[in-house]
Amino acid sequence: MDWSQEMRELERRQEFSVQMGGPDKIKRQHDNGKLTVRERVAGLVDSGSFVEVGALAGTAEYDEQGQLKNVVPSNVVIGRARLDNRPVVVIGDDFTVRGGANDGAVGDKMIFAEQMAFDLRVPMVRLVDGTGGGGSVKNIEKLGHTLLPKMKIWSWIARNLSHVPVVSLALGSVAGQGAARVSGSHYSVMVKDTSQLFIAGPPVVERIGQNFTKNELGGSKIHTRNGVVDDEVETEEQAFTAARRFLSYLPDCAQEVAPRGERPAHLPDQSWLRTAIPKDPRKVYKIRPIVESLFDPGSVMEIGKNWGKAIVSGLARIDGWPVVFVASNPYHYGGAWDRHTSEKFTRLVDLAELFRLPVVHLVDVPGFQIGIDAEKDGVMRAGVRALTAVSQATVPWFSLIMRKAFGVAAGGHQNSNRFNFRYAWPSAQWGSLPIEGGLDVAYRAEIEAAPDPQARRSEIEVRVRSLTSPLRSAEAFVIEDIIDPVETRARLVEFAELSAKFRQAREYSLGFRP
Known part of the structure; x- marks a missing residue:
């Protein structure tokens, strides 16, 4: 007597699980330009490190004698692995099995994976391709009743x-709960043309008289420009690379400290920063070269490039230390904050708070976006949420005023109720509102009463502008220090070193965003 029969049965069931939806469904997946879930897991994690959990779950078929004929595996693959030699939990939808519909213990396995990441305090990567547990119409006939939506997993x-880093990769057509799982993460990615995201897909939307293709309705060109998804890439392999890079800046959980990377051996020449800001205030400049110059070479990971374009933001390193950075982009509304920019800023501040990453804010803000479109878009509500995020921030903060800092939006360049590092370049200018916008209002009566109103206006502008030099503000200690742009990198390194002691672990409690 031995266990050989049971072992053969186990091996047979394991074979069913790796067969996924069968050769025809796998071929269809490949023909659609997509990898299978098991190919995705292998492409994401360190070779040989994946330990699958629940591989035997599925829908079994037995003959009249109770002997197993077949098992359709669960269309969710979960397990533990290592990613760049760090532990992660991976959960992947298998579109070759019922297109991700809710059977085969899908819901239970999803919840188990989320619990596993939470209790082990390790990051989670979701490979989303389908409805992701939302169920199917066929389930009604199978179950004999309809289900009341519960979102037990949510x-x-x-x-x-609020506990571990979460990355979601949309790798196919995702709808309903699957779409929610993509957006419900710290970082999300879509693959151009092969992934789409919907509240409801084209067949359902057609019933309300709207006829669109999948990409027209929910392609990456839509959702990486409205902020639902952070970034888009060309291939699934690039999505895996993006996930690994994002997690490299973060700790395993909010109770640990983000790892320090390698310190750069060489730095680019900084002298060009002295001419980076044009003397003519009407001329714009490119912010990305400034960002690349100030942080460790090759360390800048921009997040959300295609939405909230009045800021360029993401993750970077200073002397090896990871930080969140936000930099004004004068090429979009002159750097004025619209609703999307405010929302993007708030998300980055929340990320910094959760994982105790210092913030570097490079400021050139003329204020919030103005005009009828801005008012209709509700810029003020989103802007107030951003300002509140700043006021609630407790992480170390470094602000550099590069040029403009005007209005309520500029007031959020840092939390004024606590110590922050703050510097200005000689090109800086600030105030309640720009001279150009406030002169006619403040001196209207004097200008209109003058024999030559335009001459009087010019005279007043020259007089007022002579008082706007940042050096005059420094005399009154309005700004702590004005520095040569070449010195900025050294000040950032000091900031990173002094901030290291504040990267301590803690339980996270998110405040209310009005």
């Missing part, structure tokens, strides 16, 4: 967002 998703 409490775990929400809890993990």
Whole structure:
């Protein structure tokens, strides 16, 4: 007597699981330009490190004698692995099995994976391709009744967002709960042309008289420009690379400290920064070369490039230390904050707070976006949320005023109720509002009463502008230090070193965003 029969049965069931939806469905997946879930896991994690959990789950078929005929595996693959030699939990949808519909223990496995990441305090990567547990119409006939939407998994998703780094990769057509799982993460990516994201897909939307292709309705060109998804890439392999890079800046969980990377051996020449800001205030400049010059070479990971374009933001390193950075982009509304920019800024501040990453803010802000479109878009509500995020921030903060800092939006360049590092370049200018916008209002009566109103206006402008030099503000200690732009990198390194002691672990409690 031995266990050989049981071992053969186990091996047979394991074979069913790796067969996924069968050769025809796998071929269709490849023909659509997509990898299978097991190919995705292998492409994401360190070779040989994946330990699958629940591989035997599925829908079994037995003959009249109770002997197993076949098992359709669960269309969710979960497990533990290592990613760049760090532990992660991976959960992947298998579109070759029922297109991700909710059977085969899908819901239970999803919840188990979220619990696993939470209790082990390790990051989670979701490979989303389908409805992701939302069920199918066929389930009604199978179950004999309809299900009341509960979203049982969502409490775990929400809890993990305040606990461990979560990355979601949309790798196919995702709808309903699958779409929510993509957006419910710290960082999300779509693959151009092969992935789409919907509240409801084209067949359902057609019923309300709207006829669109999948990409027209929910392609990456839509959702990486409205902020639902952070970034888009060309291939699934690039999505895996983006996930690995994002996680490299973060700790395993909010109770640990983000790892320090390698310190750069060589730095680019900084002298060109002295001429980076044009003397003519009407001329714009490119902010990305400034960002690349100030941070460690090759360390800048921009997040959300295609939305909230009045800021360029993401993750970077200073002398090896990871930081969140936000930099004004004068090429978009002159750097004025619209609603999307405010929302993007708030998300980055929340990320910094959760994982105790210092913030570097490079400021050139003329204020919030103005005009009828801005008012209709609700810029002020989103802007107030951003300002509140700053006022609630407790992480170390470094502000550099490069040029403009005007209005309420500029007031959020840092939390004024606590110590922050703050410097200005000689090109800086600030105030309640720009001279150009406030002169006619403040001196209207004097200008209109003059024999030559235009001459009087010019005279007043020259007089007022002579008082706007940042050096005059420094005399009154309005600004702590004005520095040669070449010195900026050295000040950032000091900031990173002094901030290291404040990267301590803690339990995270998110404040209310009005």
